[in-house]
Amino acid sequence: MLKGIIFDMDGVLINSEPFHFQVWRETLKARGIHIDYEVYKPCIGSTIDFLMKLLHEHYGVDLQDIALIAEMKSVKARLMEENGYPPLIPWVKELLDRLQQAGYAMAVASSSPLSYIEKVTEHWNIDRYFQKLVSGEQVQNPKPAPDVFLKAAESLGLSAEECLVIEDSENGCRAAKAAGMVCMAYFNPDSGKQDLSTAFTVVEGFEEVDAAFVEKTYCHYHHLPAVVCETRRLLIREMEKEDIPRLMEICAQETSADACEGVAKPLKEELEDFKMYRRYMYELCDMGYWCILKKDSGEIIGRAGVEPKLWNEKNTVVELGYVIDEKFRRRGFAYEACKAIIEEAEKRGAVYLYCRIKSANTPSLKLAEKLGFQKMDYHLNGDSEDMEVWRCTCHGNH
Known part of the structure; x- marks a missing residue:
């Protein structure tokens, strides 16, 4: 029985992937590194540590370059001060309202730092929909490992089988599958050309997604009568x-x-x-x-x-x-x-x-x-x- 819905944040709740790439592009440009989007793309949906490994492999960046991360946070704060928070995905607040009214427990399971998840959800007044906020930095292995989703389910007091994940990235979809959870992917054109083939179903917008659709997706994944x-x-x-x-x-x-x-x-x-x-x-x-x-x-x-x-x-x-x-x-x-x-x-x-x-x-x-x-x-x-x-x-x- 479906009891919990777990949301990724970046690219699902807020349209932030173009913003994150801009932050890293400006940060690395100050170091004389011109990052290629194809190098950056595999980290979408994963953690900073995962990106640091990619930067090490392609540009020789030190894995322990704490100063670079501090510079990135400074650039991020400046851009947010100038441009504000990345916008909500269209219709996402209406979707959250429909799912809450249907009685589902809901959590955020994002690779972003917990403090950022808290600020974003509070800023857009969607924190009231979620019982739990979970960061990839709180678990041992980042997406595409299942750790963050398993922790989110556990924090809701639910089993993996009782949850459905909404994701927009290849790493996130793979993580949901590894967790044994049904995954509904949101095709976000601003998240790059993500391979969403490991998701059970893909939607292109949230305007027509309601509790009945989510329930049907869950039932079909588990071969239950909807x-x-x-x-x-x-x-x-x-x-x-x-x-x-x-x-x-x-x-x-x-x-x-x-x-x-x-x-x-x-x-x-x-x-x-x-x-x-x-x-x-x-x-x-x-x-x-x-x-x-x-x-x-x-x-x-x-x-x-x-x-x-x-x-x-x-x-x-x-x-x-x-x-x-x-x-x-x-x-x-x-x-x-x-x-x-x-x-x-x-x-x-x-x-x-x-x-x-x-x-x-x-x-x-x-x-x-x-x-x-x-x-x-x-x-x-x-x-x-x-x-x-x-x-x-x-x-x-x-």
């Missing part, structure tokens, strides 16, 4: 392997025969194929068929969802399907579930949704009309003559 959406009476979540026998029972009901979504493979095949289905549909496509549960009892009463399909070998569409246990029909559950799923599909970028309904399936035809679907003059190769095609436009994409 919640898709909720209604007044229903919880709709991704399937897990243990759900399949119950769903097969529903699909096998005689009254489910007219439901296109109700067509199923033998149980053995369904179980064998589920791992691949979960990986492809849920984790890569962000779609799939999901379980419908009654909130008051937790009972699975059906499944519904959207899947990408190739129609007539040339048209890629997103198709909506559903099937409800016959004991729970005529209570409005199908409408409630499908309406919520359409709204969720809109949020995930769907423009049109399609469904296929047999002309004799009056309840589904009425439901499609109620949901805003319209019948199309289109026939899918391989379908029987009595199969109709319906389409709705997702209102969020007009």
